[in-house]
Amino acid sequence: MKILILCNKSPYPPKEGGPIAMNAIIEGLYQAGHSVKVLAINSNKYGVDIKDIPESYQKKTGIETVYIDLSIKPLDAFFNLFTGKSYHVERFISKDFEDKIITILQKDEYDIVQFETLYISPYIDLIRKYSNAKVVLRSHNIEHLIWERVANISKNPLKKFYLGHLAKTLRNYELGMLNRYDGIATITKKDGETLHGLGCNIPLIDIPFGIDLSGLKKNPGIETEFPSLFHLGAMNWMPNQEGIRWFLDEVWPLVNKEFPGMKFYLAGRNMPEWITVANIPNVVVTGEVDNAFDFMYSKAIEIVPLFSGSGIRIKIIEGMAAKKAVISTTIGAEGINVESGKNILIANNPQQFFEAVKQLVHNQELCETLGENARKLIEKDHDNKKLINRLEKFYQKIIDG
Numbered sequence: 001m002k003i004l005i006l007c008n009k010s011p012y013p014p015k016e017g018g019p020i021a022m023n024a025i026i027e028g029l030y031q032a033g034h035s036v037k038v039l040a041i042n043s044n045k046y047g048v049d050i051k052d053i054p055e056s057y058q059k060k061t062g063i064e065t066v067y068i069d070l071s072i073k074p075l076d077a078f079f080n081l082f083t084g085k086s087y088h089v090e091r092f093i094s095k096d097f098e099d100k101i102i103t104i105l106q107k108d109e110y111d112i113v114q115f116e117t118l119y120i121s122p123y124i125d126l127i128r129k130y131s132n133a134k135v136v137l138r139s140h141n142i143e144h145l146i147w148e149r150v151a152n153i154s155k156n157p158l159k160k161f162y163l164g165h166l167a168k169t170l171r172n173y174e175l176g177m178l179n180r181y182d183g184i185a186t187i188t189k190k191d192g193e194t195l196h197g198l199g200c201n202i203p204l205i206d207i208p209f210g211i212d213l214s215g216l217k218k219n220p221g222i223e224t225e226f227p228s229l230f231h232l233g234a235m236n237w238m239p240n241q242e243g244i245r246w247f248l249d250e251v252w253p254l255v256n257k258e259f260p261g262m263k264f265y266l267a268g269r270n271m272p273e274w275i276t277v278a279n280i281p282n283v284v285v286t287g288e289v290d291n292a293f294d295f296m297y298s299k300a301i302e303i304v305p306l307f308s309g310s311g312i313r314i315k316i317i318e319g320m321a322a323k324k325a326v327i328s329t330t331i332g333a334e335g336i337n338v339e340s341g342k343n344i345l346i347a348n349n350p351q352q353f354f355e356a357v358k359q360l361v362h363n364q365e366l367c368e369t370l371g372e373n374a375r376k377l378i379e380k381d382h383d384n385k386k387l388i389n390r391l392e393k394f395y396q397k398i399i400d401g
Contacts, residue, residue, distance in 0.1 A: 001395060003029060004104065004133065006123065007040040007116040008092065010048040010065060012057055015288070016234035016269055017314040019046075021140060021187065021209050022116050028210065028388035030060050037108070038063040039100060041092065043070040045236065064104075066097045081165060086173040088143070088166060092119045098126055105130040112136055112395050118143045121177050134182040134398045138207075142191055144171035149308030149331075150238055175199065183398045185391060187312045188335025205394045208335065209314050210384030211321050222297040227361040229255070229264040230299040232292060233315050236270035243305040243332070248280060250350040251305070255357050256282055262361065264303075267295055296322045300367060301360050305353065306332035317382055320344075320374035325367040327356045337381055343373040 005011075011022035030036050042048055042065040050058070050065055057063065070091050080087040101123055110133040115121060117140050127135055144167055151163035175198055178184075183203040186192040192206045231247075233240045244266065252264060260282070266275060267286040276285055289295040292315075296302065302319040304326060312335040319326050320336075320343065327345045340346035345360070347353040360367045 001111040001392075001399075002035045002037075002108065003112045003114060003395075004037045004039070004108075004110045005114045005116060006101070006120045007038060008119045009046040010040040010042060010053075010063070011038060011116075012048065012053050012061075012063065015292070017237070018117070018140060020314050020318075022138075024210050024212070024384055025114075025138065025207075025388070025391070026061060027212070028384045029391075031385075032388050032392060034392075036061055037104065037110070039097075039104060040065050041070075041094075041097065042067045045070045064100065066094065066100050068092065068094045068097060077162075080169075081162075084169065084172075086166075086169040088147075088170050089119060089122060089173050093122050098123065101126055102130055109133070111399055114138055115181075116140070118174055118177065121173075121180075124177075124180055134395075136183045136185060136395070136398065137177075137181045139184055139186045139191060139195070141187070142174070142194055144168075144174050145194075146239065146308055150242070153242070153307060178202075183394065185394065190335055203394070203398055205390065207387050207391050207394075208382055209312055209317055210382050210387040211317065211378060212384050213321065213379060216293065216321055220294070220297045222294060224300055225263075225298060226300045226364055226367070227259065227262050228300045229262065229303055229357065230267065230296070230301070231265070231303050231305075232267045232289070232295060232319075233304075234269045235272055235275070239306050239308040240268070241272060243307060243329075244275070246307065247303065247305045247353070248278075248283070251353045251357075252280065252283065254350065254354040258354070258358060259361055265295075265299055292318065293322055296324055300325070301357065302326045303353075303357075304328035304332040312336060316344075317378060320371075321378040321382070323368075323371035323375045325360055325370040326374065327353065327360070337377065343370060343377050345370070 007022055011019045011026055014020040014023035026036055038061040077087055113127050113133045113135050115137045147167035147170055151160055151167050154160040154163055178200045179202050185205050185207045189206040192204050235241055263282050263284050265284045265286050267289050269288045271287045296319055302324045304313055304316050306329050313332055316326055327347055329348050330346055338344040345356040347356045
């Protein structure tokens with residue numbers, strides 16, 4: 001098959017959730033023998049210099065980028081209140097990106113055009129006009145659910161109102177697009193069930209985030225600092241910021257008092273200033289790391305305190321693949337077939353989180369057992385080769401009609 005993949009940000013370098021998920025699909029399809037072409041949005045929020053992308057990656061993906069300014073413009077955001085349109089989506093509409101799509105479609109014919117996230121959807125009519133390819137949405141999240149949850153937990157009345165407006169207009173757009181694709185590949189089974197319940201009646205499949213386990217060492221030979229806690233995630237994603245703020249305010253004082261010598265490492269891109277200047281006892285702000293797995297191997301317990309969001313937490317899957325003990329919330333672990341006490345610990349309030357940390361710090365054997373069981377789960381449910389095989393069959397079924 002010839003597959004054109006349109007991305008809301010560059011899949012390379014794969015250093016945060018979205019690009020990691022996109023890159024797993026791209027690499028998997030290429031390795032399975034398909035022709036893959038990538039067109040990605042480059043932006044002020046996530047900028048990549050094409051010259052920094054390895055020549056080998058450029059050659060196999062034909063990757064091109066188009067710059068779009070995705071910065072929040074207060075005046076536009078205000079007037080959007082009176083349009084009924086989704087400000088989230090409107091920011092992704094670009095004449096330059098449109099022109100590049102036309103150029104690509106006039107040059108080659110494709111069997112599948114894959115939209116990475118809802119935010120590429122404004123270009124669907126353009127695809128239909130210039131191509132006979134089947135259009136598939138790769139749904140990373142139920143996007144409006146993220147913003148509904150963020151609005152619900154916001155304490156500032158004005159912010160709560162505006163976030164509610166964003167969530168409502170995004171919901172209207174997302175539901176309006178549901179049956180305009182030829183198929184949807186969700187990242188979790190639950191998301192697929194949610195879309196079906198919202199009125200989706202086109203072909204649906206759930207393709208979780210997959211890992212190339214053949215390239216992941218089971219015994220990396222890196223010494224683990226035990227006990228230690230860590231969080232790894234892009235900090236320009238609002239649910240991550242909210243979760244870490246909650247953990248630092250509500251849980252860390254309890255943990256630090258009980259274990260005054262233990263460190264909590266915060267790693268990830270775009271660390272906000274309120275974290276970098278906070279100077280919280282025993283909290284080490286590492287920022288972006290060169291190798292996510294090497295970082296995870298060197299630490300003991302991963303914490304993922306999420307109370308909003310949708311889709312799947314890629315850093316949980318990666319941590320489990322690295323045989324880490326993970327503590328997360330019910331929402332954080334959504335979409336992963338986990339069992340608390342067997343391959344993860346689930347905690348939904350400060351006392352539960354504190355007790356989970358205490359349990360693991362006092363029982364290194366339990367830490368290791370959770371990690372071993374977590375790895376087995378990833379081998380069963382998140383092997384990228386198996387998932388790509390399912391996606392291929394789904395594509396072929398759509399093409400055959």
